[in-house]
Amino acid sequence: MRIQKELRAVVLTEILFPLVLMSFGVFHGVVQVLHRCGLIRDDDFMGIGYFQGLTAHGVINAIVLTTFFAVAFGNVVVSQTLDQNVSVGAAWAALILMTVGTLTAALPIFLGRASVLYTFYPPFRAHPAFYVGVVLVVVGSWVGFWAWIPGYLRWRKAHPERKTPLAAVGMFSTFIVWQLCTLPAAYEILVQLLPWSLGWTPGVNVVLARMLFWFFGHPLVYFWLLPTYTMYYTILPKLAGGKLYSDFYGRFVFMIFIVLSSPIGLHHQFMEPAISSSYKALHAVLTLLIAVPSLATAFTLAASLEHGARRNGGRGLFAWWGKLPHFDEERWLFPYLFMGLVIFIFGGLTGLINASYSMNAVVHNTAWLPAHFHLTVAGPVFLGILGASLLIVLGLLGKKCAAPKAALAVPYLWTLGVFTFSSGLFYSGLHGAPRRTNLGLSYLDPASPLYRPDWLTAERVGAVGGCIMGLAVVVYFYVLIRSLMGPSDPRLQDSFALPESEAYHDEDVPAVRNFLPWVVAGVLAVVIAYGPPIVQVVKAGYEGSPAFTPDSPAAIER
Amino acid sequence: MALLRGVPNIEKKVFLAALLFAGAQLALIGYAAWKLGVSVPTCVTNVKPFASGALITVGPGRYEAHVVAKMWQFEPDTITVPKGSIVDFYVTSADVAHGFYIDRTNVNLMALPFVVNYAQARFTEPGKYPVLCHEYCGVGHNGMAATVEVTP
Numbered sequence: 001m002r003i004q005k006e007l008r009a010v011v012l013t014e015i016l017f018p019l020v021l022m023s024f025g026v027f028h029g030v031v032q033v034l035h036r037c038g039l040i041r042d043d044d045f046m047g048i049g050y051f052q053g054l055t056a057h058g059v060i061n062a063i064v065l066t067t068f069f070a071v072a073f074g075n076v077v078v079s080q081t082l083d084q085n086v087s088v089g090a091a092w093a094a095l096i097l098m099t100v101g102t103l104t105a106a107l108p109i110f111l112g113r114a115s116v117l118y119t120f121y122p123p124f125r126a127h128p129a130f131y132v133g134v135v136l137v138v139v140g141s142w143v144g145f146w147a148w149i150p151g152y153l154r155w156r157k158a159h160p161e162r163k164t165p166l167a168a169v170g171m172f173s174t175f176i177v178w179q180l181c182t183l184p185a186a187y188e189i190l191v192q193l194l195p196w197s198l199g200w201t202p203g204v205n206v207v208l209a210r211m212l213f214w215f216f217g218h219p220l221v222y223f224w225l226l227p228t229y230t231m232y233y234t235i236l237p238k239l240a241g242g243k244l245y246s247d248f249y250g251r252f253v254f255m256i257f258i259v260l261s262s263p264i265g266l267h268h269q270f271m272e273p274a275i276s277s278s279y280k281a282l283h284a285v286l287t288l289l290i291a292v293p294s295l296a297t298a299f300t301l302a303a304s305l306e307h308g309a310r311r312n313g314g315r316g317l318f319a320w321w322g323k324l325p326h327f328d329e330e331r332w333l334f335p336y337l338f339m340g341l342v343i344f345i346f347g348g349l350t351g352l353i354n355a356s357y358s359m360n361a362v363v364h365n366t367a368w369l370p371a372h373f374h375l376t377v378a379g380p381v382f383l384g385i386l387g388a389s390l391l392i393v394l395g396l397l398g399k400k401c402a403a404p405k406a407a408l409a410v411p412y413l414w415t416l417g418v419f420t421f422s423s424g425l426f427y428s429g430l431h432g433a434p435r436r437t438n439l440g441l442s443y444l445d446p447a448s449p450l451y452r453p454d455w456l457t458a459e460r461v462g463a464v465g466g467c468i469m470g471l472a473v474v475v476y477f478y479v480l481i482r483s484l485m486g487p488s489d490p491r492l493q494d495s496f497a498l499p500e501s502e503a504y505h506d507e508d509v510p511a512v513r514n515f516l517p518w519v520v521a522g523v524l525a526v527v528i529a530y531g532p533p534i535v536q537v538v539k540a541g542y543e544g545s546p547a548f549t550p551d552s553p554a555a556i557e558r
Numbered sequence: 559m560a561l562l563r564g565v566p567n568i569e570k571k572v573f574l575a576a577l578l579f580a581g582a583q584l585a586l587i588g589y590a591a592w593k594l595g596v597s598v599p600t601c602v603t604n605v606k607p608f609a610s611g612a613l614i615t616v617g618p619g620r621y622e623a624h625v626v627a628k629m630w631q632f633e634p635d636t637i638t639v640p641k642g643s644i645v646d647f648y649v650t651s652a653d654v655a656h657g658f659y660i661d662r663t664n665v666n667l668m669a670l671p672f673v674v675n676y677a678q679a680r681f682t683e684p685g686k687y688p689v690l691c692h693e694y695c696g697v698g699h700n701g702m703a704a705t706v707e708v709t710p
Contacts, residue, residue, distance in 0.1 A: 206655070270598045271599060272675070277599070288584055356587050358587070359590070361665075436694040437692070507563075551697050553630070
């Protein structure tokens with residue numbers, strides 16, 4: 001099956017536009033580590049404030065890039081696997097909404113009127129355009145998802161005997177999670193923050209807003225992750241030369257995420273007041289159940305890789321690892337996915353530590369946290385986005401990768417960088433270094449009474465890692481631009497399709513045939529896990545907070 | 559189990575192993591929380607939100623610290639107690655969200671306006687314990703700090 005021709009321009013824009021923005025997002029990642037390790041001892045660098053840049057870093061890399069890519073990748077997957085059934089008009093509408101939203105939110109960020117970080121915690125108030133922009137991006141992504149639904153229903157009707165292709169199950173699960181979890185965020189922004197930022201309402205219930213944010217904020221990380229999971233289950237086994245070990249587990253994992261993504265967000269709020277510890281404990285239990293899909297994935301992917309390696313002639317208990325296409329120029333995509341998995345082992349394990357209820361007191365809001373989540377969102381997620389973006393852009397334009405050796409180097413360089421970065425920040429975090437702090441102005445300035453020399457080496461190690469990550473992205477753009485300048489072959493363009501793995505165990509298990517029971521279970525889980533704490537917060541009737549901007553301790557006059 | 563018809567045996571075993579793994583970790587967390595008493599903050603009802611900071615002596619070696627976090631300082635900014643003291647920290651915010659983290663202890667709290675957060679610490683070693691704000695609270699966030707001084 002091929003990709004709809006009418007979708008080419010949509011998908012190319014959805015990938016290339018955020019990649020251009022990402023170059024700035026990554027640039028400010030590098031600037032941040034230089035601030036943090038004390039090499040830059042200033043409020044700003046090249047006219048961009050530390051927190052302004054941090055806001056752009058988070059919004060561009062974690063919201064814009066990930067959302068655009070999920071829609072683009074879903075367009076390709078759904079079109080390819082479900083008989084070219086994407087509604088083209090809706091796909092265009094989605095792209096326009098997301099682009100207008102991004103520009104609307106970017107403007108106040110670059111003017112310094114929305115330095116509220118990507119979590120935009122009230123009572124900090126951003127310029128109203130920031131909230132409007134975020135809403136447009138999210139609504140655009142909804143429309144992008146809706147563009148697949150009529151075609152999916154037609155396909156199901158036409159093929160009642162067939163299982164929905166696994167890649168389509170993956171992308172539909174991604175967006176079912178997204179559709180459910182963006183509703184509380186929509187309430188927070190549209191009902192609480194936007195009217196308040198316009199001065200129409202006097203105060204905002206901060207405790208409620210934070211709870212709604214994390215109701216959205218944790219499933220958000222699965223929204224980032226699930227497109228990469230889709231690649232792991234449907235592309236990686238084929239690249240490795242084998243088959244997906246268990247089709248059932250692929251389906252099960254995607255569907256269990258529909259249930260478990262949302263009712264666990266309080267694990268981000270273990271250290272907060274005004275939330276009963278019993279609800280926190282409930283969320284801790286549900287969070288740890290994520291170990292089930294995670295270990296199922298670890299098992300299935302390891303078995304699939306081993307199957308491929310043994311087909312390639314691999315032998316022994318572990319020696320088969322050497323028979324995977326780690327350095328195959330024809331299959332340069334392989335290490336983007338494989339190294340993402342390697343990084344994710346450590347991202348997952350450190351995530352278990354964060355989620356472990358009272359143990360969270362050791363790490364909450366320290367540099368440990370960015371060290372952890374860069375091993376997830378800047379590990380498997382980012383490498384998956386880089387690899388698949390290159391594959392899809394070149395495929396849809398009928399071009400070849402012009403620098404396969406450099407393309408192969410990117411994931412290894414990135415892995416070296418992100419491991420170095422995280423090692424430094426894990427260490428400084430365990431010794432009390434805070435996240436989201438311009439350390440060069442105080443704790444890592446020898447002239448400051450707050451100077452903490454015990455953090456210096458670790459933060460410098462982190463900075464070296466951050467620079468290596470920046471270098472990997474430079475190499476990536478070199479590969480992309482050089483390939484884009486190469487000749488275009490219409491035959492390659494017409495024959496382009498994502499690799500599709502066959503399954504080794506391909507049973508048709510009734511429990512994972514339909515989304516509906518899993519969606520119902522997900523809604524029920526959310527009602528049980530979030531109903532009582534939200535009722536408690538609303539009933540408590542906390543006084544509304546006036547608005548503040550980051551540069552003044554005085555509340556904004558209305 | 560008609561719904562699970564066709565699931566291969568090895569997949570079932572992996573599922574059970576994963577559940578056991580999660581169960582074992584939950585048991586350890588439960589042990590730490592309820593047997594060792596290392597807990598997380600919960601709703602505070604005995605202390606109402608307060609506007610100014612104070613260190614209150616409630617008994618020999620027992621103190622109550624009422625800490626107000628505000629852009630960009632803690633009130634009080636020095637808390638002095640003798641070695642061996644047990645201190646109940648009640649923390650609130652006068653404006654935006656702040657953090658309250660005491661180095662070398664398990665005190666790690668979020669401070670929010672109009673609500674009170676709580677943690678307890680016992681200081682067995684004399685010395686200076688840096689306290690810092692670990693939530694972004696504006697341009698002065700980088701230097702928002704205080705000290706707990708434990709005298710011998």
